[in-house]
Every structure is written in C-alpha cells, then in structure tokens.
Amino acid sequence: MDREELFERLNTVFRDVFDDEDITVTDLTTANDIEDWDSLEHINLMAAVEEEFGIKFTMGQIVSMKNVGQMADIIQEKLG
C-alpha cells in the first residue's frame, strides 16, 4: 500500500473517531493538533486504526509513536 492510500484510510479513521469531517492528518500531526485527542481518546484511536488495517500494535510500538508519520511507518512495516 502506498503512503497516499494509507493516509487516506487514516483520515477516515480519525474523522470517525473524533466525529469531525474536517480533519486531515499529515506526517507531522500530533495530539496537540486535534482538540479531542487526549489520552482517553488515544485508546479508541489505536483500536480503530488496528481494526482498519487488520493489525495489532504491541505496547512498545504504541508508546514509541510521536506523530502520525511514525504511526504510518509502523503500519507500513506491519503490512510488509
């Protein structure tokens, strides 16, 4: 899957989870950029991303993600 398609799918997930159709995420997007993205919503976001791509993150991966770009890297790595 190319990076563009991956971000398109990530956008859909973000819009669903935060119920906001205006969200567009980039490599550099972090929790500071999205109003409702707090530690409590983070867990739902992780679950929704896992479901979308049919993958499971390990704890180590979850704690290492610093922005959406790094999240995308891990997803790409997992999908092989």
Added chain:
Amino acid sequence: MLRELEYPFDNEYILKKSKSLKKALLKEQTKRIQKKIAVLGGSTTHDISKVLELFLLNYGIEPVFYESEYAQYWQDVMFNEELQDFAPDIIYIHTSNRNIHEYPKVSDSPADVDGLLTQTYSHFETMWQRIEQVYHCPVIQNNMELPFYRLLGNRDASDIHGRIHFINQLNEKFYQYANAHQNFYINDIQYLSSCYGLDKWSDPLFWHMYKYALCLPAIPNLSYNVANIIKAIYGKNKKSLVLDLDNTLWGGIVGDDGVENLEIGQETSMGQVFSEFQQYVKDQKDIGVMLNISSKNEEENAIAGLEHPDAPLKPEDFILIKANWDPKSMNIQNIAKELNILPESLVFVDDNPAEREIVRQQVPGVSIPEIGSPEQYISVLDHSGFFEVTQLSEDDRKRNEMYKANVQRHQQEAGFADYSEYLRSLDMKGTIKAFEPMYMARIAQLTNKSNQFNLTTKRFSQSEIQEAAADAQKLTLYGKLEDKFGDNGVVSIVMGDERQTGEMRAVWGDESEEKTLHIELWLMSCRVLKRDMEFAMMDALVEECRKRGITKIKGYYYPTAKNAMVREFYGLQGFTKEKEDENGNTVWYYKIENSYEHKNKVIQVNSESQR
C-alpha cells in the same frame, strides 16, 4: 431505538462510532427518565460510562454520570462529599481482580488464608454498609473475574493457596451479601469474561497501557450487562415472548410435512436442538415471562404440532395462540391489546428475516432479535437480557397463570348480559391495607413499571417506599385482588401526603386552608382494569382520611405519552376539576361528606379499617 445497539452488536463499531450514535439517540423524540449514576472504578472507567450511556439512552433512560477519579471507588464512598452532593440514584462499582492487593502465599497456613480472605472482603463490605447508611440507593457491584494465569496450574482451583480458589471464595462472600440485601445486584463479570474469552478480556496491554482492567473491545459487553441491570431496576424489562412455530419452535412446516415428520425430540440432531430451545422457552415461564404464539398456520395444525408427544412445550403453556393467515403485525398488536400491555413489552422471535422486517416496520417498539440459526437461538435470546432478573417475586412465577385466567374471564364475560352481574360472578375478594413489609418489593416494582393507569407516574425505590410507610403524615394503601380464577397479587397503590410536596407547590401554589390529603401516587395494574378495584381503593382511601380527620382530598394528573386512559379518572371518582395548565396537568379536589356512600359493590374487601 437504534438497531446498532441491539444484541448481537458489533463492539468495534460501537466504540468507533460512539459520538455519532449518541447524536442519533439524542435526535430521537423519545421521552426518557433521568437517572443519576455514580460509576466508581478501581480502574479506568471512561469508555465504560461512555458506552453505558448509549445503551441506557436506547432503553429510555437518560443518565447523568458521576465518575470517580482513577481508582478512588472506596475513598469516594467513605469520604467524598462531592458524591453525597451528587445524590446518586444508582452506584455502580467497577472493581476487578486488579484491586486485590494481596493473595495467599504458598507458605500460608489455612488460618492465614482465612484471615486474608476476611480482610479482603471487609474492605468491600465496609463500603457497601456505608452506601446503605448514607446513600440508600441500589448498588451494582462487579464480582471478580478469574486471574489470567495459574501459578499452581490445575491445582490453583482446589488448593487454598491458589488465586483461583481465593477469588471464588471471595465471590461466594459477595453473593451471600447480595442474597441478604435487597438493593444490591451483582454484575457477573466472571461469566462475561468467560463468554468473551478470559485471555482476550484480561489482555495485560490494556492494564499497563491505560489502566483498564479489561480489553477495550470487551467494553460494550460489560456496559450492556450493566445497562440491563439498570433498566430492569427501573421496570423496563420485556414482559412477553411472541413466538413463531415452523422452523422456530420445531424443524419443518407442520402444514406441509405433517406432525409426524417435524424435527423435535431426541431422534435427530436438529430435533434435539429444537427440543433444547423449547425447554429454554418453557423455563421462561418460571421467571414470569408470558408466552404467546403468532404463526401463519391453520389453527388445528398449530395445536397438533404443539401436542407433539416429544415436544417440551404444550398448548397450555401459552396464553394466546394466534395461528391464522393475517399479517403477523396485526396478530402482535392484538396480543398486546388482549394482554393489556404495550407493544414495547414484547419480544418477537421468528426465523424468517422477512417477517421480522415487516413487524419491525409495522409495530415500532417490539424487540426483534436477529436470532441466527437454530443452534444459536438460545444464546442470542439469553445474552440479549430482555428479561434480566433483578428480583423474583411470587407474582413473577405465577404471571402466566394469572394472564391465562384473565383470558378465561374475558371468555366468560361474553356469556353475561349485564356487566355487574359478570363482576359479581367472579367472587372477587380484595385486601386493602397500609403498606406492609412483605409487599415492599412488589410495591416498588409496581411504581416503576406502571405506565398506563398511573396518575402522576412518580417512581419510588424500595427504600423510599419503606420511608413513606414509616412516615405518620403519609397515607399509604396497597390493594390485592383475588377471584375465582386466581390470585392477581398486589395490583393497586395509593399514596398521599398531608403536606403538599414542594414539587406540587411549585406548580399549583400553596394550599393549606383545611386538613387536606395530597395524592402523590395512584396507580393500578392494567391486568385488573374494569373490575371496580379503583372504587374499592377510593372507599378505603375515604375511610382512612376520615379516621385522620381529613376533610378534603386533592388529586393530581400529569399527562405522559402513556397515561391518557386516566385523564378523566378523578372526574369519574366524583372529584371536581380545579385547575388545568397549558401542558394538560390538572388538579382535582374532593370534599369528604358524612353521607359518603361506598362506590364498590362487587368486591368483598378485607381491610383493617373496616369493622
């Protein structure tokens, strides 16, 4: 009602779409009761409350939440004034085995283990006792799920040093407390986690990452289970099953295949599946679920199928059997009407998706589970929690018989020219007395369940009922009715207050010119409509007022979507309408004359006030 929130539901979908589901629910024009719910956690509760809110809204309950700070469940109950100010209607305590801080060590003596068990249990019991003393509200308490590993392997279950053994012993103590306290309900997460799969449920990632005691995707199962207990406490359980016959209660089509070729009984695998399902349905009668049939069949074929010698269910297990070629939606509406219950109290079970869809369209409010294939029928129905049992009264066990007797009464009614002659033929005997301890549970249940014949639709918890009974300025009456077909149990409640309540004063202004009784609640079960029981209650009320020197009775009617049948009730009782506001709320008064003549002439009443 949102289909997405009916069992079997898609857990991931609910979690992902919780915000838009909530919006959709709030858009619905349904009237909901508001309840204050304190969620006190021993671990994170955020998503648990969030999903619980969805299920409750879907059940017609609008929750206002108090959530404890992380893992502050015990401290909040014991010391937090904020929780007291919140004055919860229900307290849900979400604890788990993550809140057990010390387990037996292999070197411990039996006495050590026993001491540790008592100590662990006391921590909880102290908290429950405090709730009982201070909050007087129902408590929903998780039991403990099993641990996700076994130090002693298989021996962990039987050896006193095993964690599994310890948790089972602790749960046993929880159950003893539950059995001894009426407002205390166990939320069985041990069962939920085993259905879900304990390894997945207890995935340590969620504990270490987010301090959740269960995995995120399991949360809808947990919240649904809690919502079911809450809706049952507030009288929102379903009351009746309406079942299809062909391929629902047996395999095959009785009209085409003939009774002898139906799949039912122990001869074939499919026959066994249907037999197990029939037995499950038959057992529902014991918890007060009313059984009915709606089937497209010739009636004689339907009866012949039900008389199959190997079938657990028999024709006499059902109250109404509608076997005809009319649309099922029509039969279902008729069943609701004949039983005097609302369509939303019915659960319709049919293997045919097309029939389910038509009924869904035509009779809104009826619950219609996606029942799956025959071997799944039981688990879908059971896990749906339609008939969640929060208490088991004698009335529940006898409900089917009582409603059957009602149907017989209607049949007999047709044979009498004069209605009062018919009523006299029923040999009705009533008991009307002030609230008594043995009926408190039933009285509270009635105040929460009755919607149609209910003048103010005020809901009371059992502790409020007990407080009212002990209050000298309150007048309380319950009415029981028996007749030659059977005992209807407690069917009517009247509660009055010699003081005008603040709520009434706010609406209608102050009234205090003479000794007056304000009726805060008058309700009757619809199973005894048109039996003159309401007149017997009026007679008893007047008599009791006279004993107290009360000369005036004030009645209040507050309209709801369901109680239009009693709009003119006070008028029929001889009250005079005094006021009406723009919302249709009315106030009525009745001057008690010395010449009061008893209105009831057909029920022989036994009450303490009668000489």
